[in-house]
Amino acid sequence: MSAREQILGRLRQRKAAVPASEQPDFSVLTRRQWSAGERLDLFRQQIESVHGEVMRVPREDWLTPLVGWLQQREISTLLAPRQHEVGQTLRAGWTAATGNKGPELRAYDRPIEAWKPELFSEVDAALTSTLGGIAETGSLVLWPDADQPRLMSLVPPIHIAVLDADRIYSNWLELLREQDWAAGMPANALLISGPSKTADIEQTLAYGVHGPAELLVLVRQ
Amino acid sequence: MTAEPTFHTRARASLADPQIRANFRNAMDGLMGKRTAAFEGWELEELRTLGAAVRQRALSQLPDLLEQLEANCERNGIRVHWARDGEEACKVITELCQQHQARHVIKGKSMVSEEMELNHHLAGAGIEALESDLGEYIVQLAEETPSHIIMPAIHKNTGEISDLMHAKTGTEPRRDVPYLTSAARQQLRTKFMQADVGISGVNFAVAATGTLCLVENEGNGRLTTTVPPVHIAVTGIEKVVGGLEDVAPLLALLTRSATGQHITTYFNMISGPRPEGHLDGPREVHLVLVDNGRSEIWQDDELLETLRCIRCGACMNHCPVYTRVGGHAYGTTYPGPIGKILMPHLQGLAQTQDLPSASSLCGACGEVCPVKIPIPQLLVRLRREAVDGDKLNPSVVRGHGVKRRRLEALVWRLWAWGHARPALYRFGLALAQRLRFLQPRRLGAWTRHRTAPVLASDSLHARMARRDGGSS
Numbered sequence: 001m002s003a004r005e006q007i008l009g010r011l012r013q014r015k016a017a018v019p020a021s022e023q024p025d026f027s028v029l030t031r032r033q034w035s036a037g038e039r040l041d042l043f044r045q046q047i048e049s050v051h052g053e054v055m056r057v058p059r060e061d062w063l064t065p066l067v068g069w070l071q072q073r074e075i076s077t078l079l080a081p082r083q084h085e086v087g088q089t090l091r092a093g094w095t096a097a098t099g100n101k102g103p104e105l106r107a108y109d110r111p112i113e114a115w116k117p118e119l120f121s122e123v124d125a126a127l128t129s130t131l132g133g134i135a136e137t138g139s140l141v142l143w144p145d146a147d148q149p150r151l152m153s154l155v156p157p158i159h160i161a162v163l164d165a166d167r168i169y170s171n172w173l174e175l176l177r178e179q180d181w182a183a184g185m186p187a188n189a190l191l192i193s194g195p196s197k198t199a200d201i202e203q204t205l206a207y208g209v210h211g212p213a214e215l216l217v218l219v220r221q
Numbered sequence: 222m223t224a225e226p227t228f229h230t231r232a233r234a235s236l237a238d239p240q241i242r243a244n245f246r247n248a249m250d251g252l253m254g255k256r257t258a259a260f261e262g263w264e265l266e267e268l269r270t271l272g273a274a275v276r277q278r279a280l281s282q283l284p285d286l287l288e289q290l291e292a293n294c295e296r297n298g299i300r301v302h303w304a305r306d307g308e309e310a311c312k313v314i315t316e317l318c319q320q321h322q323a324r325h326v327i328k329g330k331s332m333v334s335e336e337m338e339l340n341h342h343l344a345g346a347g348i349e350a351l352e353s354d355l356g357e358y359i360v361q362l363a364e365e366t367p368s369h370i371i372m373p374a375i376h377k378n379t380g381e382i383s384d385l386m387h388a389k390t391g392t393e394p395r396r397d398v399p400y401l402t403s404a405a406r407q408q409l410r411t412k413f414m415q416a417d418v419g420i421s422g423v424n425f426a427v428a429a430t431g432t433l434c435l436v437e438n439e440g441n442g443r444l445t446t447t448v449p450p451v452h453i454a455v456t457g458i459e460k461v462v463g464g465l466e467d468v469a470p471l472l473a474l475l476t477r478s479a480t481g482q483h484i485t486t487y488f489n490m491i492s493g494p495r496p497e498g499h500l501d502g503p504r505e506v507h508l509v510l511v512d513n514g515r516s517e518i519w520q521d522d523e524l525l526e527t528l529r530c531i532r533c534g535a536c537m538n539h540c541p542v543y544t545r546v547g548g549h550a551y552g553t554t555y556p557g558p559i560g561k562i563l564m565p566h567l568q569g570l571a572q573t574q575d576l577p578s579a580s581s582l583c584g585a586c587g588e589v590c591p592v593k594i595p596i597p598q599l600l601v602r603l604r605r606e607a608v609d610g611d612k613l614n615p616s617v618v619r620g621h622g623v624k625r626r627r628l629e630a631l632v633w634r635l636w637a638w639g640h641a642r643p644a645l646y647r648f649g650l651a652l653a654q655r656l657r658f659l660q661p662r663r664l665g666a667w668t669r670h671r672t673a674p675v676l677a678s679d680s681l682h683a684r685m686a687r688r689d690g691g692s693s
């Protein structure tokens with residue numbers, strides 16, 4: 001008999017049904033609601049409490065403050081999407097905004113196998129879009145795809161995420177219900193809440209252990 | 222031949238080690254405080270009730286959910302494998318590695334893989350398995366086992382880790398946490414790039430969507446499940462839940478209970494390998510569902526509650542025994558309260574007979590458990606099983622009755638017999654009261670730090686009768 005048959009067989013053999021629980025009541029989660037202003041404040045507070053940075057930027061011109069931030073840090077290469085609206089806006093206005101003073105724009109345009117060492121050691125920062133934010137936990141929602149692959153938000157030392165203020169939900173449950181995640185999940189979905197960190201050495205926090213050491217969230221308003 | 226160290230000998234050794242005591246005391250005090258702070262403003266009791274209900278509901282539908290999980294994973298392109306025990310799971314994984322001519326495996330944190338000693342098996346097949354979670358990496362360098370399920374290297378302080386990394390990897394001997402962390406990052410980055418296979422655990426497996434959820438802070442879990450061409454996820458069969466919504470309360474409870482975080486840095490949901498046209502992610506994803514005793518636990522209504530566990534570690538952080546003796550004293554994969562109620566099933570009571578009694582039954586574990594597992598009650602149940610102490614409900618746990626002693630059983634039988642006969646009971650009582658000066662002053666370990674209880678000259682019954690008589 002195969003392992004599968006044997007395990008399922010043993011489970012199916014149970015004499016009486018497992019005592020079911022009381023009907024789960026999710027209101028303890030759903031009643032935690034905040035107004036739009038509170039959501040933004042809470043989101044910011046949460047992200048900052050875990051060493052992330054939030055920058056509020058105007059929707060029409062978010063490139064100027066971004067470029068200022070990058071140039072001040074002397075970032076020399078930035079990885080950005082090509083298809084997504086944030087990538088297109090960024091690429092269209094890049095020369096004007098940077099005055100050709102860098103950083104150099106790169107694209108994730110080959111399979112990882114073709115440029116692993118480069119991605120791992122030559123890219124300083126990567127910018128991605130997000131599907132929304134979560135106020136309660138200070139989380140960003142990402143569904144990586146061909147234009148914005150999984151490793152963009154993980155391998156470069158700095159991750160910059162673009163978030164629209166009107167897409168900040170109170171909590172994850174509300175977000176996954178409204179965006180109807182149950183209808184179909186992508187191969188990879190992520191909640192990102194701050195830069196990579198560890199407390200494995202004597203409970204002392206250290207950032208950037210495997211992923212980015214810095215997370216900048218551009219909140220477009 | 223020297224005798225296997227027991228819980229008692231190991232506990233005595235840890236108690237005598239001031240370094241271990243200090244390391245655990247500091248860490249656990251910190252974790253308890255952070256947990257309390259993280260639940261501020263929450264209706265914690267309601268949330269725990271929801272967490273327990275969601276887990277219990279999933280367990281009540283276990284076989285159906287497993288089949289649904291399998292079907293949906295396969296539909297998403299995740300290959301599903303089943304394993305009756307750790308041995309079989311190791312075999313499945315080793316074979317998968319061999320099919321891909323894998324020499325180097327990188328691992329994310331997985332307690333199930335510890336439970337089945339996967340690294341050891343892989344090494345036997347000539348495959349190097351490297352732990353990438355910083356705590357696990359340190360423990361592996363030290364050739365030890367984790368002493369906490371969330372914080373594997375909590376038994377070591379910065380100085381010890383600095384010395385260890387200096388000796389094993391050539392880092393500078395600096396007691397500087399950011400330096401040590403970035404040194405480990407450098408060492409592991411190359412390993413991630415070289416790895417042929419990534420192996421991870423699973424925190425929640427969602428049946429309705431065929432999704433594997435991983436909770437982590439470091440990003441090593443994401444690297445493990447994204448960079449190598451093959452990802453193998455391994456999990457116990459009890460980790461399945463119905464839908465994504467069920468994950469919401471469990472995630473809210475897990476990270477706050479474990480480390481007092483509102484959420485971890487990464488919550489990684491994997492529902493398939495790299496899709497056509499995508500540029501990264503593994504080409505193959507496998508899920509190994511391990512039983513290893515779980516379907517046995519599941520047969521008993523009371524013991525089954527053990528399987529609600531979401532491995533947050535709060536029970537050990539709050540356990541007065543764990544805090545003092547540390548994780549290694551237990552000598553088991555899962556230490557602390559959860560270990561005491563789980564390990565007897567995985568290894569049999571014969572091997573784990575000291576565990577259910579290594580508790581004062583203070584109840585702290587049951588009070589903090591986010592899914593309301595009645596741990597103290599289960600400890601009492603296992604103590605009873607160890608002596609076959611319940612005639613009406615025959616014992617079921619493997620190795621039950623291992624602690625049953627003929628003399629002890631006889632004493633209790635006599636006791637019961639005497640108490641069922643009023644005349645005899647009164648006679649015995651009177652006799653004992655007369656002869657109470659003969660009572661021993663020393664009662665083994667009990668009286669080493671306490672005075673022996675002395676029988677009263679009068680019974681409570683007699684006193685109450687006198688009082689009632691006087692007041693009427």
Ligand code: SF4
Nearest residue numbers: 530531533534536590
């Ligand atoms: S038994 Fe409860 S408290 Fe202990 S690890 Fe499991 S879920 Fe956490």
